[in-house]
Amino acid sequence: xxxxxxxxxxxxxxxxxxxxxxxxxxxxxxxxxxxxxxxxxxxxxxxxxxxxxxxxxxxxxxxxxxxxxxxxxxxxxxxxxxxxxxxxxxxxxxxxxxxxxxxxxxxxxxxxxxxxxxxxxxxxxxxxxxxxxxxxxxxxxxxxxxxxxxxxxxxxxxxxxxxxxxxxxxxxxxxxxxxxxxxxxxxxxxxxxxxxxxxxxxxxxxxxxxxxxxxxxxxxxxxxxxxxxxxxxxxxxxxxxxxxxxxxxxxxxxxxxxx
Ligand code: NAP
Numbered sequence: 001x002x003x004x005x006x007x008x009x010x011x012x013x014x015x016x017x018x019x020x021x022x023x024x025x026x027x028x029x030x031x032x033x034x035x036x037x038x039x040x041x042x043x044x045x046x047x048x049x050x051x052x053x054x055x056x057x058x059x060x061x062x063x064x065x066x067x068x069x070x071x072x073x074x075x076x077x078x079x080x081x082x083x084x085x086x087x088x089x090x091x092x093x094x095x096x097x098x099x100x101x102x103x104x105x106x107x108x109x110x111x112x113x114x115x116x117x118x119x120x121x122x123x124x125x126x127x128x129x130x131x132x133x134x135x136x137x138x139x140x141x142x143x144x145x146x147x148x149x150x151x152x153x154x155x156x157x158x159x160x161x162x163x164x165x166x167x168x169x170x171x172x173x174x175x176x177x178x179x180x181x182x183x184x185x186x187x188x189x190x191x192x193x194x195x196x197x198x199x200x201x202x203x204x205x206x207x208x209x210x211x212x213x214x215x216x217x218x219x220x221x222x223x224x225x226x227x228x229x230x231x232x233x234x235x236x237x238x239x240x241x242x243x244x245x246x247x248x249x250x251x252x253x254x255x256x257x258x259x
Contacts, residue, residue, distance in 0.1 A: 013087075017209070035050065040054040091237050121230050129227055
């Protein structure tokens with residue numbers, strides 16, 4: 001690709017609210033030319049400022065080709081804290097190519113004395129935990145559509161899932177009910193939902209952030225247990241916990257970014 005501008009080209013790996021906010025704020029900065037990359041999992045997407053690309057890169061080798069071809073001078077990985085594969089690939093590619101790289105990762109949720117969390121290390125462990133409970137439960141499963149089938153295979157439980165779009169499961173299992181709603185959700189909304197659907201237990205990833213935190217507050221109020229899945233182990237990358245930290249990282253690197 002020919003260089004058409006002296007603006008430094010930044011790649012944001014997105015799929016999160018934070019990635020959109022970052023793209024919108026960096027697009028105001030005349031020093032940067034921002035490309036936001038999304039996996040293309042959801043069909044409906046919020047528009048962001050700057051350029052966009054959709055779809056996987058095709059592994060580390062192809063990602064490196066993309067970074068080279070598009071003269072990317074810095075990568076900000078603002079993917080979801082559970083998007084482990086993309087984060088590992090981006091870290092590896094940037095290390096190999098000596099491209100400045102930072103992970104924007106929202107702080108995880110912390111358990112308080114009033115929370116009843118069953119902490120598990122992985123989705124598989126959450127499934128094993130539920131499998132071992134013989135009494136049929138009504139479960140609010142909030143881990144996303146990718147993993148839904150693994151839960152519904154435990155057929156003696158009933159599941160409620162909340163999605164932005166219809167899950168790619170046809171036909172829907174009989175023990176699954178799907179609600180279509182996009183966050184952020186209020187405490188009032190979450191209490192009503194848990195109450196109306198007679199939920200016994202919630203399954204959640206420790207995603208952090210404000211958009212979906214109300215379910216934790218509602219569970220606390222209703223004294224419901226949460227099977228809380230810990231975050232995957234990620235590479236030893238530099239981490240920023242806020243947009244402000246990314247902005248300050250970029251301004252520290254500003255003069256040395258190559259393009
Ligand atoms: P993942 O397991 O890390 O990624 C699987 C593959 O999808 C990656 O290897 C990559 O394909 C492609 N990919 C992921 N993020 C991409 C991006 N931003 N741009 C281009 N390609 C991307 O991720 P996931 O858990 O399936 O999540 C997919 C996307 O949904 C992520 O972008 C994430 O931010 C968002 N998201 C995930 C969750 C969650 O709970 N996991 C929740 C909310 C949003 P190639 O190897 O072909 O490059």
